[in-house]
Amino acid sequence: MMSAKIKTIERQGVSYDQRLFLIEVFKGMRVTFGHFFRNLLDNSKLYVRHYPEVKPEITPRWRGRHRLTTHEDGTVKCVACFMCQTNCPSHCISITAGERNDGRSEKLPVRFDIDLLECIYCGYCVEACPMDAIRMDTGIFSVVTADRQSVVMGLDKLLATPGAFTEEDYKKRGL
Amino acid sequence: MSPLDYLLVALRVAFGAFVPLCFVAVLVWMERRGAAFFQDRAGPNRCNIFGFRAAGLIQNLSDAVKLVFKEDIVPGHIPHKFYFILAPVLVFVTALISFSVIPFADTLVLGENSYVMQAIPLDIGILWFLACAGFSVYGIILAGWSSHNKYGILGGLRAAAQVISYEIPMGLALVSLLVVYGTVNLNEIARFQGQLLFGMIPAWGVILQPLGVILFIVAAFAETNRTPFDLAEGESEIVAGYHVEYSSMKFALFFMGEYVAMFVSSAIIITLFFGGYQIPWLATETLVAYAKPVALVLLVLLPVANYFFTGWIRRNNTSHYYRPNDPRVREANIYIRCFWILTGIVEIILLGLLLADTAPETIRIFVALLQMATFLLKTVAMCFVYVWVRWTLPRFRYDQLQKLGWQTMLPLSLVNIFVTSAVVVALS
Structure with missing residues (x-):
């Protein structure tokens, strides 16, 4: 017989002193005042990161802005198989394939555009890629521009962005 | 009327009109920084003019600039545009004029003339406050109704129902107090609280009417639409309630009206229950008689207080991350210098008062200034309680609010009246 584990939740707000509100109110106010007073005396104890100056620590698992990887000789790894474009749930990738003459494969991307305004950073493109050509390991989490055109990442921008982690750390990210 | 009379009338009216307005900025700052500290955040601490952040007060300036220059929209679907524009004005003006009967110092006696230190020297005092506070909800109802918007109507309805049910316990709490x-004259009420009970305890309303204090403060919270009774603008349920259609300065008027109302109801709580402008154990006449010793004590205490205050500034006004030539340290040094200069000026004035052969008028003015400072200090402390409660308590549900008002506070306030009357009759 399976014995279900029963946990009885004690119902709050029933007893007379709780329905009186005031005692509980003062208890709550004591707690909040403790926080206020501690922070007022020494504001280095605030639980905040002073963001633009102090950046958060990004782990290799973090899905940041995309980049395209290259072989050791600098040629693009992407073979324009359209796996990422097909997989993309938000249709933010658009690839134009061209003929490849360096002997590595038959195709290569002539255009490779990622519209970051469309992208939902799900990482499906990275998972779909058979060549490990697209990665989201740049560690860039803040994409701010004044116009819509400059958030469309072209082939040259994707290739120029370096990864933020070593190959070893990236492999260990455990996906 | 002599020129002095005109001057004092102008000063009183200026105090009554501009102090609540100035304290809007202070209260908004207190609310934001206070909220942040209650929640272990930093609050507005970046906005600056040439690197001077004034502990975040500059943020108010930029907020004001934003609100002034935003587009002032009167939505096209509104049939009664006049009422739509009237509503924020009503909220703000009623909040502001209800401050005018609150005494901020005892009656100033200069030679043979005496001047009541209220913006409007009215005898009806507390009744004026009740009338104005009751009227300010018309602005909210009008705003909700004229917005021609579901959420607005709901917010207005909630405000109306809430104010009706809380005006009664408030009035009854006042009855026992009266x-x-x-x-009903607030100045006489404040003067009454300058007495001592059994020769040692100040006869403040909080000691004479412990239940009345709680009832009145709760009702005052409901009256000013502050948390935990702010369901007229419950943003999680009805977006922003009655001011959902308002933008720009019209919204700012609602916003300022809320803070002025908070300041005024703090002032009225202080005047009714916490001795008003009275310094504990030092009633006006005592203060006049012992003005020089009091000045001497201030002379000694002020630099000590400033020493600790500037030390606190030096410790806290720094960047909590690596920053070469931290500009905040430089900023803190300038603040500290300003505070020492200010202390120095006050010290010189106090020293002049101590050493010079002072006329009784000078002493009277000094006492009035001391009482004003006490009044403002107490009021700001009460405003802090408002902020404190706001960031501690969640909002009441609508039925809980009505239940508390009608089933708990109304019987309690009636009992309070009976007990108080019985005691007063028995003692007299």
Whole structure:
């Protein structure tokens, strides 16, 4: 017989002193005042990161802005198989394939555009890629521009962005 | 009327009109920084003019600039545009004029003339406040109704129902208080609280009417639409309630009206229950008689207080991350210098008062200034309680609010009246 584990939740707000509100109110106010007073005396104890100056620590698992990887000789790894474009749930990738003459494969991307305004950073493109050509390991989490055109990442921008982690750390990210 | 009379009238009206307005900025700052500290955040601490952040007060300036220059929209679907524009004005003006009967110092006696230190020297005192506070909800109802918007209507309805149910316990709490004081004149009420009970405890309303304090403060919270009774603008349920259609300065008027109302109801709580402008154990005449010793104590205490205050500034006004030539340290040094200069000026004035052969008028003015400072200090402390409660308590549900008002506070306030009257009759 399976014995279900029963946990009885004690119902709050029933007893007379709780329905009186005031005692509980003062208890709550004591707690909040403790926080206020501690922070007022020494504001280095605030639980905040002073963001633009102090950046958060990004782990290799973090899905940041995309980049395209290259072989050791600098040629693009992407073979324009359209796996990422097909997989993309938000249709933010658009690839134009061209003929490849360096002997590595038959195709290569002539255009490779990622519209970051469309992208939902799900990482499906990275998972779909058979060549490990697209990665989201740049560690860039803040994409701010004044116009819509400059958030469309072209082939040259994707290739120029370096990864933020070593190959070893990236492999260990455990996906 | 002599020129002095005109001057004092102008000063009183200026105090009554501009102090609540100035304290809007202070209260908004207190609310934001206070909220942040209650929640272990930093609050507005970046906005600056040439690197001077004034502990975040500059943020108010930029907020004001934003609100002034935003587009002032009167939505096209609104049939009664006049009422739509009237509503924020009503909220703000009623909040502001209800401050005008609150005494901020005892009656100033200069030679043969005496001047009541209220913006409007009215005898009806507390009744004026009740009338204005009751009227300010018309602005909210009008705003909700004229917005021609579901959420607006709901917010207005909630505000109306809430104010009706909380005005009664508030009025009844006042009745028992007036039985004790025997007057509706706020200045006389404040003067009454300058007495001592059994020769040692100040006869403040909070000691004479412990239940009345709680009832009145709760009702005052409901009256000013502050948390935990702010369901007229419950943003999680009805977006922003009655001011959902308002933008720009019209919204700012609602916003400022809320803070002025908070300041005024703090002032009225202080005047009714916490001795008003009275310094504990030092009633006006005592203060006048012992003005020089008091000045001497201030002379000694002020630099000590400033020493600790500037130390606190030096410790806290720094960047909590690596920053070469931290500009905040430089900023803190300038603040500290300003505070020492200010202390120095006050010290010189106090020293002049101590050493010079002072006329009784000078002493009277000094006492009035001391009482004003006490009044403002107490009021700001009460405003802090408002902020404190706001960031501690969640909002009441609508039925809980009505239940508390009608089933708990109304019987309690009636009992309070009976007990108080019985005690007063028995003692007299």
